[in-house]
Amino acid sequence: MKQADEVPSSPLDRDRRGIEQVLETTVREAKRFLNALDGQPVAHRLEALPAAGLPEHGLGTAGALDDLQRRYAPWISGSAGPRYFAFVTGGTTPAALAGDWLTTVYDQNGSDAGESSVRQLSLDAVAMFRDLLGLSSDFTGVFVSGATMSSFVGLAMARQWVGKRRGVDVAAQGLAALGEVPVLSGTAHSSIYKGLAMLGLGRQNLQTVATLPQREAVDVAALDQALSAIAGPAVVVANAGTVNSTDFDDLEAILELRQHHDFWLHVDGAFGAIAACSERFRHLLKGLEGADSLTVDAHKWLNVPYDSALIFSRHLNLQGEVFRSMAPYLEPSIGPDTFLHLTPENSQRWRALPVWMSLAAYGRQGYAEIVERCCDLARWLGQQIDGHERFSLLAPVRLNGLCFTLAASGGPTSAEVNAFLDRLRDDGTAFLTPTSYGGQAAMRVSIVNWRTRQEDVEATWRAMLRCLE
Numbered sequence: 001m002k003q004a005d006e007v008p009s010s011p012l013d014r015d016r017r018g019i020e021q022v023l024e025t026t027v028r029e030a031k032r033f034l035n036a037l038d039g040q041p042v043a044h045r046l047e048a049l050p051a052a053g054l055p056e057h058g059l060g061t062a063g064a065l066d067d068l069q070r071r072y073a074p075w076i077s078g079s080a081g082p083r084y085f086a087f088v089t090g091g092t093t094p095a096a097l098a099g100d101w102l103t104t105v106y107d108q109n110g111s112d113a114g115e116s117s118v119r120q121l122s123l124d125a126v127a128m129f130r131d132l133l134g135l136s137s138d139f140t141g142v143f144v145s146g147a148t149m150s151s152f153v154g155l156a157m158a159r160q161w162v163g164k165r166r167g168v169d170v171a172a173q174g175l176a177a178l179g180e181v182p183v184l185s186g187t188a189h190s191s192i193y194k195g196l197a198m199l200g201l202g203r204q205n206l207q208t209v210a211t212l213p214q215r216e217a218v219d220v221a222a223l224d225q226a227l228s229a230i231a232g233p234a235v236v237v238a239n240a241g242t243v244n245s246t247d248f249d250d251l252e253a254i255l256e257l258r259q260h261h262d263f264w265l266h267v268d269g270a271f272g273a274i275a276a277c278s279e280r281f282r283h284l285l286k287g288l289e290g291a292d293s294l295t296v297d298a299h300k301w302l303n304v305p306y307d308s309a310l311i312f313s314r315h316l317n318l319q320g321e322v323f324r325s326m327a328p329y330l331e332p333s334i335g336p337d338t339f340l341h342l343t344p345e346n347s348q349r350w351r352a353l354p355v356w357m358s359l360a361a362y363g364r365q366g367y368a369e370i371v372e373r374c375c376d377l378a379r380w381l382g383q384q385i386d387g388h389e390r391f392s393l394l395a396p397v398r399l400n401g402l403c404f405t406l407a408a409s410g411g412p413t414s415a416e417v418n419a420f421l422d423r424l425r426d427d428g429t430a431f432l433t434p435t436s437y438g439g440q441a442a443m444r445v446s447i448v449n450w451r452t453r454q455e456d457v458e459a460t461w462r463a464m465l466r467c468l469e
């Protein structure tokens with residue numbers, strides 16, 4: 001018989017014994033990446049990469065890391081860096097990075113089994129976030145994976161609320177008993193349509209209400225009229241920061257419509273709600289307190305890594321009715337308001353920890369500084385664009401985003417915009433993505449990264465000029 005120490009050890013055994021080495025190697029890679037972040041190409045033109053297959057005998061962490069660095073690492077984008085302005089892509093503050101790593105190290109189930117400090121830290125993180133937004137404790141909050149899932153939860157509550165108004169418990173009885181649910185919005189984000197599709201309410205049932213002239217903000221008089229044509233309860237989806245022109249609906253005026261109409265107000269503040277932490281921008285969110293449910297991302301302007309968002313609501317009971325997941329094996333330690341019973345997920349990552357870390361580390365002031373700096377930089381870049389004959393700014397710079405296009409008689413084609421953006425990507429300095437605004441081919445800049453500084457927008461502007469034909 002072989003002696004135990006003669007048995008060849010598996011990669012997993014070796015990693016277990018060499019965990020310190022594994023961590024050190026990982027830290028070395030993290031340092032290499034972060035130190036190179038500001039200087040590396042922000043995005044790549046990708047050729048198809050050779051696929052990796054499943055090894056029969058594993059490589060061990062060191063071997064897998066080698067393979068990772070050889071195969072994929074050169075093509076990782078600078079989306080965590082200061083000049084990645086596509087979509088609405090936040091970075092990761094140092095404290096959030098530490099919190100996220102420790103989330104993995106601790107590997108707690110964020111759904112809260114009642115046997116650890118998971119619940120208290122999570123409730124503290126929610127309360128801190130709520131405080132940052134200036135909301136009262138009437139709002140409860142839970143973590144989900146992103147704004148899309150957050151709005152899904154908000155709309156699910158809205159659906160349940162409409163059902164109750166009609167004497168139907170949709171969560172118990174199903175959709176067939178409900179009938180159509182009127183959903184109205186000025187400029188709904190695509191995630192709202194997705195939510196309606198997932199909830200069986202139907203993408204096509206979203207009623208688009210007229211917006212103010214040259215704006216993405218809803219025309220409240222038109223909303224009033226549209227609601228007047230509806231008998232019974234409705235759902236209104238308002239925006240606190242539209243993705244193209246960072247426009248805000250007038251929440252206070254919308255809430256006044258409640259005097260005559262019965263509706264649930266869901267606010268999509270995926271990134272814009274964070275602006276409430278700055279005295280300069282708080283006015284944009286007046287009325288937020290009156291929302292029934294509110295979507296806010298943490299992985300955007302809060303600069304916490306993917307995937308993290310919150311759904312705030314004032315209707316915990318409805319949330320529980322929809323998302324309850326009772327089972328005898330779960331009940332002994334878990335009460336009805338535990339996170340497990342409030343979100344689509346049962347088991348979930350402890351997303352509260354990186355948020356708690358970052359809010360504890362930088363506080364209200366730290367976030368107000370990030371918000372105000374991003375907005376100042378957006379305004380500076382907007383001024384350059386507005387003052388240049390080859391570009392055309394399509395919307396005023398209200399916050400942290402820019403929507404603009406190439407100056408061309410009759411407007412550029414989308415092929416021309418895409419060609420410009422391809423040249424910019426290949427230049428490597430900055431990364432922007434296309435959109436369509438008011439029917440025009442356009443592009444966007446969204447500044448939400450804590451790392452972005454004046455020199456970054458100046459370098460971006462120089463690159464944009466270089467990439468004009």
Ligand SMILES: Cc1ncc(COP(=O)(O)O)c(C=O)c1O
Nearest residue numbers: 088146147148189191241243270
């Ligand atoms: C206003 C708005 N709502 C929703 C979303 C969807 O966010 P997520 O990708 O986190 O689901 C975005 C993303 O940019 C957004 O800007």
